Amino acid sequence: MNIDKKITDDLVANDVSFVTTVPCKQLAGVIEEIDARDEIFHIPSNKEDEGMGLCAGAHMGGKRPAIIMQNTAIGVTINTLATLIQYYRMPLPMLISYRGELREPVACQVEMAVHTKALLAQMNIPTYHFHHQSDVEELDAILKYTFMCNKPVAILTDANFWGGYGDQ
Amino acid sequence: MIRSEILREIAPILRDHLVVCNIGLPSQELHMIDDQPTNFYMLGTMGLSSSIGLGLALSQPKTVISIDGDGSVLTNLGTLPTIANNVADNYILLIIDNGSYGSTGDQPTYAGKKTKLENVAAACGCENVVTCKAEDTGTVLQAAIDSKKMTIIVCKCESGNIKLPVITKDPVVIKDRFMKAVQA
Numbered sequence: 001m002n003i004d005k006k007i008t009d010d011l012v013a014n015d016v017s018f019v020t021t022v023p024c025k026q027l028a029g030v031i032e033e034i035d036a037r038d039e040i041f042h043i044p045s046n047k048e049d050e051g052m053g054l055c056a057g058a059h060m061g062g063k064r065p066a067i068i069m070q071n072t073a074i075g076v077t078i079n080t081l082a083t084l085i086q087y088y089r090m091p092l093p094m095l096i097s098y099r100g101e102l103r104e105p106v107a108c109q110v111e112m113a114v115h116t117k118a119l120l121a122q123m124n125i126p127t128y129h130f131h132h133q134s135d136v137e138e139l140d141a142i143l144k145y146t147f148m149c150n151k152p153v154a155i156l157t158d159a160n161f162w163g164g165y166g167d168q
Numbered sequence: 169m170i171r172s173e174i175l176r177e178i179a180p181i182l183r184d185h186l187v188v189c190n191i192g193l194p195s196q197e198l199h200m201i202d203d204q205p206t207n208f209y210m211l212g213t214m215g216l217s218s219s220i221g222l223g224l225a226l227s228q229p230k231t232v233i234s235i236d237g238d239g240s241v242l243t244n245l246g247t248l249p250t251i252a253n254n255v256a257d258n259y260i261l262l263i264i265d266n267g268s269y270g271s272t273g274d275q276p277t278y279a280g281k282k283t284k285l286e287n288v289a290a291a292c293g294c295e296n297v298v299t300c301k302a303e304d305t306g307t308v309l310q311a312a313i314d315s316k317k318m319t320i321i322v323c324k325c326e327s328g329n330i331k332l333p334v335i336t337k338d339p340v341v342i343k344d345r346f347m348k349a350v351q352a
Binding site for chain 2: 018041043044045046047049050051052053054055056057058059060061062063065079080082083084087088089090
């Protein structure tokens with residue numbers, strides 16, 4: 001299975017047509033796939049809170065948005081999640097590279113990893129953790145759930161899910 | 169002229185377009201001067217007016233005007249390269265530059281010192297950047313709308329605020345009303 005293609009296919013099948021990204025090594029393939037698809041407008045953002053602003057505008061313009069980012073961004077976006085996405089009840093699937101988990105080579109990444117689920121829980125954000133490749137089978141249902149309830153929803157995807165870091 | 173006087177003067181122009189209005193006093197002033205379903209008031213999240221407006225402009229065909237401040241643009245300076253590289257010709261960013269953080273007590277911003285936001289915008293790749301005096305805002309804004317070219321307007325005005333109430337509308341009501349106006 002090509003995970004990058006499967007994720008992108010699920011986004012397209014759920015009418016997600018506006019995707020903003022802040023890159024992570026693990027996300028390179030899916031970002032490339034999204035960029036190549038005509039059905040999706042891909043707009044890279046410089047910071048994740050800016051990206052959530054773009055998604056808020058797209059939502060109000062009638063598009064289904066999504067953001068792709070690293071879990072370190074949870075530290076950047078708490079205020080935006082609370083006072084924009086949640087306060088105005090906006091749907092936002094967040095496909096998140098969960099750095100600092102098993103098979104992580106960079107020690108500093110663990111420092112935000114240990115806070116990630118606690119912060120998401122504190123924010124009452126529905127959170128799913130993809131650890132095995134087969135977990136991606138739930139993505140379609142998660143996307144439907146997100147646009148049903150009009151909430152930000154986190155999909156944490158760790159190194160094991162992506163197949164490790166290769167040469168690192 | 170101060171910001172509220174500019175908003176009062178351009179309200180008849182804004183009324184016909186989708187407006188995303190910056191957090192704090194700008195939204196409170198616009199709400200008091202000319203509340204319209206086509207206005208989206210930001211109740212939180214300083215800095216994202218330009219991003220919300222760009223996302224909206226890229227997602228539907230109507231003209232979108234983001235009203236922002238110099239302090240808010242400085243908070244989200246990464247917005248300018250994103251705007252420059254994702255041209256939406258139905259998008260206007262109106263930066264009301266009074267050189268201060270008006271909503272928090274008029275503390276000076278760096279835009280009121282050495283930093284020129286019009287130069288920053290141009291350096292980021294924005295192609296139509298217009299600087300104007302407060303008195304000319306209406307004329308410049310109308311010309312930008314008529315040009316159908318994405319435009320960044322930096323309107324230089326005096327610092328100062330008027331006393332007015334906070335917005336008590338529910339955010340979901342603001343959004344719902346706005347989305348219906350977008351679709352109308």
